[in-house]
Amino acid sequence: MNLPNEFKEAVFIAWAALRANKLRSALTTLGIVIGIVTVTLMGTAITGLNSAFKKSIAGIGADVLYIQRFGWFMGEQEWRASRNRRELTLQNVREIERLSEFAQAVSVESNGRGTVEFERRKAKGVWVAGNNEQSLEVRGLTLTAGRWLSPADVQSGRPVCVIGSYLAERFFPYGGAIGSKIKVNDSPYEVIGVLDKQGSFLDGSNLDNQCVIPITRFNDDFSRWPDLTIAVKVHDPAQMEDAKEELTGIMRKLRRVPPDKADDFAINQQDALVSFFNRVGGTIALVGLFITSLSLFVGGIGIMNIMFVSVAERTKEIGIRKAIGAKRRTILVQFLVEAATITFLAGLVGLLIAWPLTLVIDRFLAASMPWWLVAVALFVSIMTGVISGFIPAWRAARLDPVEALRAE
C-alpha cells in the first residue's frame, strides 16, 4: 500500500488546482459556505435552546410532584371534560402532610400578578406567590438576607413578605430591606427576607421580580378561590412512582372520588415537561436541520458540477499520470481529496462566519457553539465533498489511458 504518499500528492495537487482557479473555487465554495452557515446556526440555536431549557427546568425540581386540578398537557377534549373540577384546598395540604409517608415537605403554591409599592417607587406586574413555610425547601430557594415564612406567619396570615433580588435592588439599592414596609396591591406588608438571584425562565420572565406572601394572606388579598398547587417533595427520587401512587390514593380519599370514576385532579412532574420538550424540540430540530441541509445539498451539487468540469479539463493530465503508473485508486483519491479540500475550506469559512453570528443571536435567543458542533460541521463539510465528488472522481479513475493521452 502506498496511500500516505498518494494522499500527500493528492493534497498537493488539490491545493495547486484551487490556486490555479481562484475565482471558480471561490464561487463553488460559496454554496457550501452558505450551507454550512445555515446548518451550523440551526445547530447552535438547537443546542442553545436545549441548555436554556435544562437550566430553567432545574427550578421545577426533579424530585417534586405537583398536585393540581389540571394536567400540564391536556387536549381540548380533556380540558372540556375536566374544567368543572373542584379546587384543591388548604385542608388537603394539611391532610397530605399528615398521611403521606413519601413526602419530605409539602408546599402550597398560588400565583398572581400584582403591584408592589415602596414609598414613591412602584413596580407593576410583579409575580406574587402565595406559599407556606415549607415552600422554601420544595422550591429549592435560598435567601440572601432575613428569613422565610414561619408556620405562625402562615397560620395566622401575618402581613409579611419575602422579595426577589430584582425588587430588592430596585426598592432598596442601599440595603435595609428587612423590616421595611411595602404595599402589595395596596395592602401593607413587612419585608422579612430577600431571595438569592435566580435569573430568568425559559420564556424570558424574570424570576427575581417576585414577592412571596403567606398563602392565607394571598387568599384574602388576591382571590377568594385561588387555584392552589400542592407541591410535594419526595424523600427519595427513586421512589417517585410509589409516591405518586400513594398521593393519588390520598387525594381520591380526600376528594371522595368513587372507585369507578377517574381521578378528578392531576399529579404533574418535571418528567412530563422534559418528555414534552424533547418531543417538540426533537421535531423542530429535525425539520430545521432538514430544511437547512437542503442548502448544503445544493452546494454539494455545485461541487459535483465543478468536479465534472475539472475532470474534463484535466483528461490529459489523468492520461499522463496513468501512463506513469497511477492506478485507478490513485486517481480516485486525487479527485476525492480535491473535492473534500474545497468543502473543508468552505466549512472553515462557514464556521468563521457562523461564530460571530451565534454570539449576536445569543443576545436575543439562547444559542451556543460547542466544540462538538464545530467538529460535526467540519466532518459534514468533508463528507459533502467526498460524496458529491465521488461520481466525477470515479469517472476520472476509469478513463482509458490511451484515450486520455489523446485529449488536448
Added chain:
Amino acid sequence: MSLIQIRDLTRHYVMGSETIHALRGVSLDIGKGEYIAIMGPSGSGKSTLMNLLGCLDTPNSGSYELNGTNVAEMDDNALAEVRNREIGFVFQSFNLLARSDALHNVELPLIYAGVPLADRRDQARQALANVGLADRMHHRPNELSGGQRQRVAVARALVNNPSIVLADEPTGNLDSRTGEEILSLFEQLSRRGNTIIVVTHEEDVAQHARRIIRIRDGLIAADEVNPHPRATRLAEAASLP
C-alpha cells in the same frame, strides 16, 4: 532470453458499424540493450503497437511477455504497476504536468512507486543532473525550452530504472538541432545498456537506431539490422556524467 516476446498480437477497434484491424498478427522479439526504431506511415498500426508495448492497452489476441511475465491478460491496476516499474515514456508533446516544477515531474513515478520522500528527492535530482538540468529543477515546463522539456521527460522516463524506454516521435515537436540533442541522449543511454524503442515516421530519426522495424497495414513489413547507425554530431562532444 529476450526482454520482449510478442506472438501473433492482434488489436481491432469497432467504430460504429466498421471494424478497424489495426494489428493483424505481429510477432516480435526484442533483446535487452537493443536500440530499435519502429517506422510506418500514419494508419499503419505503429501507434497501436506502441500502446501495446507500453502496456497502455491490451491486445484482442496473442501473447506479450515482458521480462518473463505475460502482460496480455493483466487488469488495469496490474498494468499500471508494470508501466510504473518497467516502462519509461517519452512523448512527442512532452506531456509534463504544467503546474509542477521539473523536480516534481521527475519525482512522480517514484511517488506512485511508494519511494520515501528523501530517497525520491535524491533520485529525481540525480536523474535531472544526468540530463544536464541540475540548474533547472525548480522551473516549471512553461519556463523551459522545448529541448529542456523533453530532457525533463527523459529524466522522468529513466528515474525508475525501467526495462524499456519507449519514445513516441520524441523529436516531432523540436527543431532539428534540439532533436539531435535528444537523439544523442538516446545514443548515450543505449551505450550504457538501456533498451530503447523509438516510434517515428522520420527516416532520419530511424537511422540512428541499430535495428529498424517497418509496419504496414497492421503487419511487420520489414525487420532489419541497420548496418551503419548514424551518429549524432553531439554524441561525441556531450557526455553524460
